[in-house]
Amino acid sequence: MHIVIMGCGRVGAALAQTLEQQGHTVAVIDQDPTAFRRLGSGFGGRRVTGVGFDQDTLREAGIEEAGAFAAVSSGDNSNIIAARVAREMYSIENVAARIYDPRRAEVYQRLGIPTVATVRWTADQMLRRLLPSGAEPLWRDPSGGVQLAEVHTTPSWIGHKISTLQEETGVRVAFLTRLGEAILPTSQTVLQEGDLVHVMMRTDEIAQVEEAFAQGPEEDGH
Numbered sequence: 001m002h003i004v005i006m007g008c009g010r011v012g013a014a015l016a017q018t019l020e021q022q023g024h025t026v027a028v029i030d031q032d033p034t035a036f037r038r039l040g041s042g043f044g045g046r047r048v049t050g051v052g053f054d055q056d057t058l059r060e061a062g063i064e065e066a067g068a069f070a071a072v073s074s075g076d077n078s079n080i081i082a083a084r085v086a087r088e089m090y091s092i093e094n095v096a097a098r099i100y101d102p103r104r105a106e107v108y109q110r111l112g113i114p115t116v117a118t119v120r121w122t123a124d125q126m127l128r129r130l131l132p133s134g135a136e137p138l139w140r141d142p143s144g145g146v147q148l149a150e151v152h153t154t155p156s157w158i159g160h161k162i163s164t165l166q167e168e169t170g171v172r173v174a175f176l177t178r179l180g181e182a183i184l185p186t187s188q189t190v191l192q193e194g195d196l197v198h199v200m201m202r203t204d205e206i207a208q209v210e211e212a213f214a215q216g217p218e219e220d221g222h
Contacts (some may be wrong), residue, residue, distance in 0.1 A: 001024050001025075001066075001067040001068060002024065002025045002027070002062050002065050002066045002067060003019050003024050003025070003027075003066060003068045003069070003130060004026045004027045004028075004029065004058065004062065004063050004066045004070070004086070005019075005026060005027070005029065005063045005069075005070045005072065005198075006028075006029045006030075006052030006053075006069075006070075006071045006072065006073055006078075006082050007028075007029070007030060007070075007071065007072040007073030007074065007079075007098075008029075008030035008032075008035040008036055008038055008047075009035065009038070009041065009072065009073070009074060010038065011093055011098065012028060012030070012038075012041050012070070012073075013028075013037040013038035013142045014029050015043075015070060015072065016043065016045060017037060017039065017040070017043065019045075019059070019130075020043065020044065020045055024063075024083065025045060025159065026045035026046070027041075027045055027046035027047075027048055027061035027066075028045060028046070028047055028048065028061075029048045029050060029051075029052045029057055029058075029061050030047075030048075030049065031049065031050065031051060031071075031084050032049075033049045034176065036145065036157050040093045045192060046060075046061060046062065046141045048060050048061045050126075050201055051078075052071065052073060052078060052222075053078065053082040055085075055089070057192070058085070058086070058090070060198070063086065063090050063092070063122070064090065065136075066086075066090070066091070066092055066096070066162050067092070067094060068092065068093075068094035068096075068130040069082075069083065069086035069092045069094070069095045069096075070095075070096050070097040070098075070129075071095075071097040071098065072097070072131055072144070073098075074096075076099045076104065079097040079098055079099060080097050080111075080113060082097075082176050083095050083096070083097040083108075083113045084113060087112060087113060092218045094129065094130050095113055095114065095129075096113075096114045096115070096116060096129035096130055097113050097114070097115050098115070098116050099115050099116070099130070112193070114129045114193070114194065115128065115180070116188055120208070130196070140203065144203055145202060145203055145204075146200060146201070146202060146203065147201065147203050148174055148198060148199070148200055148205075149198070149199060149201065149206070150196055150197065150198050151171075151197055151198075151199055151209060151210065151213045152210075152214070153158060153165075153191070153195070153197050153213050153217045154214050154215070155193070155215065155217055156216030156217060157191050157213070158191050158192065158193050158195075158215060159190060159191065160190065160191055160217055161187065161188060161189065161190055161191075162185045162186070162187055162188075162190075163187035163188070163191045165191065165197070165218060166178075166187075168212060168217060169199075169209055169212040169213060170201070170205065170212070171186045171199040171200065171201045171209055172199060172200045172201070173185055173198070174197050174198050174199060174200050175198050176189070176191075176195050176197060176198065177195070177196035177198070178192065178194070178195065178196075183219070188218055189210045197213075202211075
C-alpha cells in the first residue's frame with residue numbers, strides 16, 4: 001500500500017520508518033525541509049516539502065494512489081483539515097489524525113475522521129487506524145487459551161445489533177470504543193460507524209473470527 005504522512009516530527013518519522021519496513025511505500029510531507037533528517041539516510045520514500053492539505057503537495061506525495069493518510073503534524077487544525085481533504089476529496093478509506101486537545105475528539109469523530117489523542121498515543125494505535133485488518137491482541141489469560149482483542153469490523157456490520165454480531169461470529173463483545181470513550185454494550189446496542197469492537201475469544205479461533213468479521217452479516221452475503 002502507498003501511505004502519505006503529513007508531519008515529520010518524531011511520530012511521523014517513526015511511522016514512516018515502520019511502514020516502510022513492513023513493505024509499504026511512503027511519502028512524508030512537512031513544511032520544514034530540515035525535518036526530513038529524522039527519517040535517516042536509509043529511508044527510501046518520498047520527501048515532499050509543503051503544506052499537507054495543499055492539493056498540489058498532496059498529488060506530489062502520491063495521494064491519488066494512496067490507500068491511507070496520517071495527519072501527525074504539530075497543529076490540530078492542520079491535521080483535521082488535511083485528514084478531511086484526504087477523505088472527502090481523494091476518497092482515502094483509511095485516514096487518521098493526531099490531536100492534542102482530546103475535548104475535540106468527539107467533533108472530529110462525527111466528521112468521520114478517526115482521531116488519536118496525544119495523551120493516549122502509541123504507534124500501535126496509529127498503525128491500527130491506517131492498516132485496519134485482522135485482530136490486535138490486547139490481553140491473554142495465563143494459559144493462552146483465551147484472549148481479548150480489537151477486531152477490524154467490515155462496514156456492513158454497521159446498523160446491526162451486538163447480539164447478531166455475537167451469534168454469527170461466536171465471540172463475546174467485551175466493550176466498544178465509541179467517540180473515544182469505552183462503553184459496555186447490551187445485546188440491543190447497535191453498531192455505529194467508527195466503533196472499535198473489542199471481543200473475548202478462544203485463541204485457536206482467531207482466524208475464523210477474523211473471517212466472520214470481514215465477511216459481514218449473513219443476510220448481506222446473499
